Amino acid sequence: MRTDATEVLESAIPILAKDRAASMQSIATRSGISRATLVRLFPTRQHLVQAMAQKILDDCDRILTRAEADTAAMEHVLTALVADYPPFAQLWNLVYVEPDVLGIPEASARAETIFTRTVELIQRGQDAGLLRKDMPATWLASTFCGLAETAWELTLEGHMGQRQAPDFIATILLRGAAA
Structure with missing residues (x-):
């Protein structure tokens, strides 16, 4: 499971590029991590972006x-x-x-x-x-x-x-x- 912020960003960038409305849950799921892990690394969607x-x-x-x-x-x-x-x-x-x-x-x-x-x-x-x-x-x-x-x-x-x-x-x- 990806827990490194850089790895998460690398997987999340193409997700957001293809789906501008992607939620934190959707980004987490499609990145292969839990929403809790994503939120631990990036507390809000704005922080993630x-x-x-x-x-x-x-x-x-x-x-x-x-x-x-x-x-x-x-x-x-x-x-x-x-x-x-x-x-x-x-x-x-x-x-x-x-x-x-x-x-x-x-x-x-x-x-x-x-x-x-x-x-x-x-x-x-x-x-x-x-x-x-x-x-x-x-x-x-x-x-x-x-x-x-x-x-x-x-x-x-x-x-x-x-x-x-x-x-x-x-x-x-x-x-x-x-x-």
Whole structure:
């Protein structure tokens, strides 16, 4: 039985993403834990949702920090970023839309900073000649996040394999949808 807060959050994030109205009982049951355990870790649904947002923001921050420090060729940096796409999908899927998070200025500010850092990383990809320069970096960063969200949702629904998703994201991001 899962009793570690991080494990519970990892299992609860996709549940809430698929069912915004999920109750604490439903989240507990679908996470494979008792409601008592969930409430011990997160006393209210608001605490749970805010902890989810914190985890997602921390994960995005960790991935971006690693990418920003990477001195490898930019192609490798972008490949690593795309391989770690789920937190960026979750950022768009939960952090930007969940009312219990939107009202927290610190979370909104962190999300905006993460997006700005993503734009800067995309600009590095443009400067390295890997990404189109005829489109704004903001558009391409938004495209990456949108592709990440789509891939994550399709993976959760069983329409795409977890190992397929990064390849699909990279293909569209680096080559577009042209035949």
